[in-house]
Amino acid sequence: DGGITQSPKYLFRKEGQNVTLSCEQNLNHDAMYWYRQDPGQGLRLIYYSQIVNDFQKGDIAEGYSVSREKKESFPLTVTSAQKNPTAFYLCASSTGTGAGGEKLFFGSGTQLSVL
Amino acid sequence: AQSVTQLDSQVPVFEEAPVELRCNYSSSVSVYLFWYVQYPNQGLQLLLKYLSGSTLVKGINGFEAEFNKSQTSFHLRKPSVHISDTAEYFCAVTSRSYNTDKLIFGTGTRLQVFP
Numbered sequence: 001d002g003g004i005t006q007s008p009k010y011l012f013r014k015e016g017q018n019v020t021l022s023c024e025q026n027l028n029h030d031a032m033y034w035y036r037q038d039p040g041q042g043l044r045l046i047y048y049s050q051i052v053n054d055f056q057k058g059d060i061a062e063g064y065s066v067s068r069e070k071k072e073s074f075p076l077t078v079t080s081a082q083k084n085p086t087a088f089y090l091c092a093s094s095t096g097t098g099a100g101g102e103k104l105f106f107g108s109g110t111q112l113s114v115l
Numbered sequence: 116a117q118s119v120t121q122l123d124s125q126v127p128v129f130e131e132a133p134v135e136l137r138c139n140y141s142s143s144v145s146v147y148l149f150w151y152v153q154y155p156n157q158g159l160q161l162l163l164k165y166l167s168g169s170t171l172v173k174g175i176n177g178f179e180a181e182f183n184k185s186q187t188s189f190h191l192r193k194p195s196v197h198i199s200d201t202a203e204y205f206c207a208v209t210s211r212s213y214n215t216d217k218l219i220f221g222t223g224t225r226l227q228v229f230p
Contacts, residue, residue, distance in 0.1 A: 004158075031216055040124065042205060042222040043159075050215060058217070090158055094216040100209055101147040101166045102216045106158030 002027045006091050006107035012115050013078065013085055021076045021110045023091035031096030032074035033104065036060060037088040046089075049074055050096050078112060086114050117142040117208045119221035127227045130198055136191040136224045138180075138206030148189040149207040149218065150180055159205065165189065176200070201228045 004025045013019045025032065031050045035043040045058030049068040063082025068074055074093075078085045088111050092104040122137045140146060147166050151159040163174025170182040180191045189206060203225050207218040 033217060035220075040222060042121075043218075043220040045217060045219075048215070048217050092158075096216060100211055100214050100216060101164070103149070103161040103164065104151075104159070104216060104218060106160070108158050109156070 004091055004093055004105055004107035006089075006110050008110060009108070011110055011112045013112060014115050016080045018077055018079050019085075019112070021078070021089055021091075021112070023074045023076065023107060025072055025074075025093045025105070027093055027105060028071070029093035029095055029105070030071070031094045032068070033092040033094075034058075034064075034066065034074070034076045035090045035092065037090055037109075043090065046076065085112055087112060117146065117210055117219045119206050119208050119219055121206055121221035121224050123224050124222065125225045125227065127229065128196055129229050131195050133194050134192065134196050134200075134226065136204050136206075136226065138189045138191065138221060140187050140189065140206075140208045142187075142208065142210060145211040146208045147211060148180075148182060149209075150174065150178070150189075150191050151205045151207060151220075152176075153203045153205065153223075155202075162191070162204070196226070196228050198228050198230060200226060202226060 007022045033048040034046040047066040049055035065077045091107040094102045118141045120139045149164045150162040153159045165182045173179045203223045206221040
């Protein structure tokens, strides 16, 4: 079945540690996105990529980094510079035709907590 | 810049009652509008979207929404809800001029359906 796979489902971070969240899609989509979800704040865009080897900052990119070396993969690293990393992280993809208005396909999320 | 306001953080209703979830947006340019649903511990699924044409949009699971340009609103409605409709609902917007599919989300409305 085609879809988006996020792993792990739960992740714990120690003080000063970098952690990487995995996102893989087999939908042959060009565009991929990372959102952060906090209770009462909805979803906020961290980074997005419209094509391999290119990505742009979203609204809350500080303390995060990404790479897009392959079309199907868009990993997110939460660095030690992110002082409040506890949140639910959602990865999404779309066809990215460039016309806009396409629906986003979402993974099932990763819950990151600080030890 | 775009923004989305969901006026109600929680909406409790009884089964088989009608429901309306309110969404207002702010934008200086033309927009595309979306409603997504999130069941517990899952990603988001598209309910419906407005791109152009008829202002009344029908979606999955019996939901519909009406685009009102003069009131900058895109309220979601269902004439008779079921227990299974209990979930969080997000309104989202993207600018037609962006030529990307990245979305700006509202803070969400939790719909709780009681028997």
